[in-house]
Amino acid sequence: MDILLGAEDDDGSPRRRTSGSRTQQRRSRRRRKKQRRKGRVATLFAVVIIIGVLGGLGYFGFTWARSVMIPKDYSGEGRGEVVVEIEEGASATDVAQMLEDEGVVASARAFVNAIGAAGKSSSLQPGQYEMRKGMSAASALTLLDPKNRMLNRLTIREGLRLSKIYEELSTATGKPVEDFKKAARADIGLPSYAKGRLEGFAFPATYEISSKLTPQQILTKMVDRFNQTADRVDLEGQAKQLGFTAKQIIVIASIVQAESGSAEDMPKVARVIYNRLTSNPQMKLGMDSTVMYGLNKYGIAASHADLESTSRYNTYKYFGLPPGPIANPGDHAIEAALHPADGNWLYFVTVDPKRGITKFTDKESEFWKLRDEFNRNNK
Structure with missing residues (x-):
């Protein structure tokens, strides 16, 4: 009987343990869920951190790449006034660097890019131009149109006497006639057979005369043209x-x-x-x-x-x-x-x-x- 009773007690005891075991299982499942949630949060946080780092690197990389690919450039029409001169034989790159050095454009590359975009690399012509400081490259290119050159085109007609040529040069440049007479006695490249006398050797032609040229430089241009002709005809x-x-x-x-x-x-x-x-x-x-x-x-x-x-x-x-x-x-x-x-x-x-x-x-x-x-x- 005792054995039977013990058996009954044993049957009841497992039922009570089963109920407790289920509670533990629920608690265990809750812990596992919490751990999974924590893991997901940690993973999400890590992903956010990685994305942030990559985003930062991307931003700085883009900024760096942009600074490399897109050169510095001013905006607007600039201010003040500066006279620049394109030398004979200067390339577009030479002109761009000169404009950067003069403070006209922010960078030489910006101007080179503007020339390329406009297809005007062959349109730059020697001469002096009035520009402004701090111009956009596109605006600077517009002012370098040959029609904006600070030059006087002066045609010296055939058969003029030297005295008349002096008068025309004086009118074109605003420099006194006496300055040209004095310059004629300087070294202006006259051939030896001219015996130091300019009459007859100031070659008639059309000249582009800049306000920066001295009377001696202008007369030298004219004698140079004579010498070229003399060489050509032997x-x-x-x-x-x-x-x-x-x-x-x-x-x-x-x-x-x-x-x-x-x-x-x-x-x-x-x-x-x-x-x-x-x-x-x-x-x-x-x-x-x-x-x-x-x-x-x-x-x-x-x-x-x-x-x-x-x-x-x-x-x-x-x-x-x-x-x-x-x-x-x-x-x-x-x-x-x-x-x-x-x-x-x-x-x-x-x-x-x-x-x-x-x-x-x-x-x-x-x-x-x-x-x-x-x-x-x-x-």
Whole structure:
């Protein structure tokens, strides 16, 4: 019986333990859930930290990359005023660096990028430009348009006397005539045969003259152009073949320039000069233009009083060429002096100066008829 009772007690005891075990299981499950929640929170926190770190690295990386890829650039039109100069032969990179050094743009790369974007790398031209400090690269590029250059385009016409050239240069630059006269005595690159005299060697052409150029630099530009022409036509070599010096050829060219009614007549006028100098030793050159130069006068016909001048430029009084050029000849006159036309003419008269009509003859009697025609046309 005791055994049976014990068995019953045993049956009840396991039931009570089972109930307690379930409670422990629930508690265990709750602990595991809490631990899982903590694990998930920790994981989430770690992910947030990692994302934050990566985000920070990404931001700084982007900022660094942006600073490398996108150069510094100002915004707006800038302020103040600064004059910059693009040198002859300067590349776009050279110009960009110069603008950065002058404080016009924030960085050379910004300007190079602006040029590339606009496709204007070949549009930059030498000259001076008015700019502003602290400009955006795009604005700076706009102001470097060639039409904005601070240059005076001055055309020196063929046949001008040096005194007239000085006046035109003075007007174009605002510098006194005396400054140009003084500069002409300095080292301006004159060839040795010029004997230090600029008349005849200030080459007529169109020049871009900057306000920063000195009179000496401007005159040097003109002489440089003469020297280039002299080299191109082999002035000294061609003169020697003709039996003259280079200076004598320029004297002849200056007379051709002054006496011709048109470029087409120049080789004929040159031939008359050579014929008078070489074909008839007893004949004087007899050119009105040389007489007028010696008297510092202008006109196409010398008066009887003019012909009494004792100046060495009076070719009615003295044999041979005058002592120096009487004007500054251009390409056509120099070419004509080196390559005169074929002919036996000894005289010519520009019978109609307004229309530039010149007639040539080898007979003195015909010459006087042409003089009468000239007088009728110029009453």
